[in-house]
Amino acid sequence: MNKAQLLECHRKIQDYVHWTPVLKSRLLDEQSGASLFFKCENFQRMGAFKMRGAVHAILKLSPEQQSKGVVTHSSGNFAQAVSLAAKSIGIEAHIVMPQNAPQVKKNAVRDYGGKIYESGNHILDRERMADEIAAKTGASFLHPSNDLDVILGQGTAAVELLKDQADLDILLAPVGGGGLIAGTALAAHFLGKTGCISIGAEPMEADDAYRSLISGKIEINETSNTIADGLRTNLGDINFPIIQKYVDQILRVEEDEIIAAMRLIWERMKIIIEPSCAVPFAAVLKNKELFKDKKVGIVLSGGNVDLSKLPF
């Protein structure tokens, strides 16, 4: 990877994604002791940064590949992202979702034009069905995080953040499958000012990235009992080496810290964010000395929450 690739990726996807705004809050600056710049991917199309990676991965396919469509399996934001990205680009999207996926998520995928296939609830069921669809239709399989084009796409949120605010000292992103933090780290390294670092944040309850960086190999979440549902997945072999090389450290936070940080952003900034994207802000509040007087960019990854099931 290099700077040119990242900038080319950003140029490529621009017609399909929003250049989301960067918000500040005087009150949260006071509470944290840092100067915080929130990159609002909750305002992104379909409500999350995943749109970026999905668009880029599809645009990188050849015209012949595109004509055969794309396939993925997901019960979350990536299913919606691939559906809307494919529709925007004008190709077909096959989405494998487990039977027990919430109806509201199935509806969202359908609204965005994705073709839904119901699989068994185990991850192996989903993978098998996606493979079958790929074999039958010739559709290209898209992975939500362990794919270089997806990683570059996710990194464009930080590219924009740094174009809007060049003098950031630290970029912060949550760590789930690892695509967003890997892309963010590349942006910090290639486009940030000298000394700009990137830090990942994850729930104590799903701290595979923290443990992986210590052990030097990909560790698995045996359980992942966290409200931050977007961060329950494991790292992959493509994003992990990037994280090892470019991410400064991973900070971990408790569940009550995530909920308190989420509530603070809702109440003070008047914006709706998912629990997952409260995790980096919770890490700032928990490690004030580390961020004191620093200019800190935080990628707010998405805003797709079920309003009927709020934690407060």
Add this chain to the structure above:
Amino acid sequence: MNKAQLLECHRKIQDYVHWTPVLKSRLLDEQSGASLFFKCENFQRMGAFKMRGAVHAILKLSPEQQSKGVVTHSSGNFAQAVSLAAKSIGIEAHIVMPQNAPQVKKNAVRDYGGKIYESGNHILDRERMADEIAAKTGASFLHPSNDLDVILGQGTAAVELLKDQADLDILLAPVGGGGLIAGTALAAHFLGKTGCISIGAEPMEADDAYRSLISGKIEINETSNTIADGLRTNLGDINFPIIQKYVDQILRVEEDEIIAAMRLIWERMKIIIEPSCAVPFAAVLKNKELFKDKKVGIVLSGGNVDLSKLPF
């Protein structure tokens, strides 16, 4: 009132308020059939447009008046607005609040530096206590909506909206005490393009403005059983003539329409708005023919909600 007064007011308050962003939503445009421009006063300092009027009213006082402080009675956003405006300008704010006002609102006023006085729960108790404080301290009384300087201040939200988007056909604002809609109507008249009109929106359950425009005199809300708590108050003798002269019409909506509109904005735009500011958007959805293919500016008045008491 004239155009120069409105622009001078906007110039005056600029150092104390945010020039709030204007957001669009492709999905809500599709659902409404209009092109909607949401002026986000929920992102205003202290979370509502009332900051504008409070700042302007205080700045219009003489230095001698300012040195004696200001006094108001309110259990809502205006109490917070006067507290923060006074603190920002460097003067004292006396805030009379009924004993039964929620503790969270008292805390907010205190955080913003207001000095709280607890009165009995009847409106007459509050007024009497405010009069006493004014007599004793020499503080100037500020009314939340029936005051020309407050009206001009509230109108600056629409001034900014029209500076950012000059070609709007219609400006929409909710109607509570009447300050915001009066100021918005002045802005539409003096700064909008030729033919630009303003329309008010209010709950069926507190439709005093609708009835007042028909009867030609100020009508009272006998009851005001609406979730839009900011719109329960009555018009005043200073804003009503402005509304009569400059507001095109008042649209009314039901409670379930307010809640549905509020939820739609939360879910699709990922921003937190009070029930009160869902009322104009609910009116657009209810009267699609009226707004079809029009460019419509909507003042989202504020975002101060109790997250523990949501209607969904």
